[in-house]
Amino acid sequence: MPTPPELNQQFSSPAERAAAQAELQRLGEFLREIITAASGTAPVPGWLAAELRKPLRGHREPPGQWLARYHNVFSDELQAIDDTLSGGSENRLDDDSLRAARYLARRLLATLLDCPPSEVSQRLPATPS
């Protein structure tokens, strides 16, 4: 599949679109916390520290190294989400971009949490730190 799933489907209602926008905003805030933690400009938030302590697929890795490696591999994608959310209201996302960004955010967090993308929202705390 060359493009994100359901990319060409229209949102069925303004409410569905608003929900997607809200989900992207929420996931994006968690991803921004990863960026700032990896860059050392802010302390590692509690939820992320807890994840970093878990073994990843049976392997243990020092949390700092774990975070740096994640940030290094996904730096372009993390930056793309940050840029997308930084656009502000004057740069309203079209439907395709919104779907793509939401899918990207889900996948990035699913990799970090080592869970399916569909479970990302439940695995995260209600709000970022």
Added chain:
Amino acid sequence: MTETHEFTLIVAGADVQTDEALNALAEVGCDDATVGSSGGVQHLDFDREASSYLAAVLSAIEDVEAAVPGVRTVRVLPDEYVTLAEIAQRTGRTRESARLLSIGERGPGGFPPPAARGAERNKLWRLPEVAAWFASALGEPAHLAPPPAQRAANALLDLRASTTELGRAELSRVRQELGSLIRRIRLIEMASPASLDAKDARWSYADSA
């Protein structure tokens, strides 16, 4: 993996049919094109091997314009003649389904006869006739639309041509829109499952350890 892609470039400006131009075209690798003109319109009919249709078209445009100073590509056209495989692709069917339609074993019958008969796999149909049949017999006009990659190629050519005709304020606006478009394309590229699967493989401790 490469495939052969058939398309026609309509060009304007310099004459591409002089001996000098033909030699230059051959030197840059355009020996996969037949050069001609019809009604004063110059065209190059390509059978180009490339990894994708768009890669084939864009490399051909680059080659032609590098080989012959003063020539510019104005349009990409599909070949007027299509194979059953192309008919299947354009109509979203399997090749077998298209074959059954063509011999009347599926659908209402009356499929246009081939315009050129080669070996069974090399039969060619005229696209306008096939398109008209799909519209009238099956009510499917959608396949008349050119493939997305061809629309993209022509959009790029149109945009390039328009930039010499726009004023400074309009160019600035176009640049802003292009910036947004580039960000959108980049986002969609990044969010493709294949791209993310590749990144996940890089990330996977098992793979990197």
